[in-house]
Amino acid sequence: MEWAESLRPTDTTDKIARLSTAIVLIVWLMMHGLPFHAEYSKELIELAGQPWWRLLMILTVMAGAYWCPTVGVLAALTITLYLVDVRALTQR
DSSP: OOHHHHHSOOSHHHHHHHHHHHHHHHHHIIIIISSTTOOOOHHHHHHTTOHHHHHHHHHHHHHHHHHOHHHHHHHHHHHHHHHHHHHHHHTO
């Protein structure tokens, strides 16, 4: 099995799941990633400083990239923008 073949969706359910996940991440990026300093809940701001939360985010990106490269890239962009915004909000 070629490497590229292992990245292809296996069935219709997998295609729908990949597309749905990508759409959710794109919508989140448009709502929270595009505006500079988007508003986050108090819980999300407090979680950003926790080491286990950051490790969970890294594992999420790795799992998403293993499953579908597009989802991995979108998840990495989403998490990067979240951390940058939270850092900017907490340093005011």
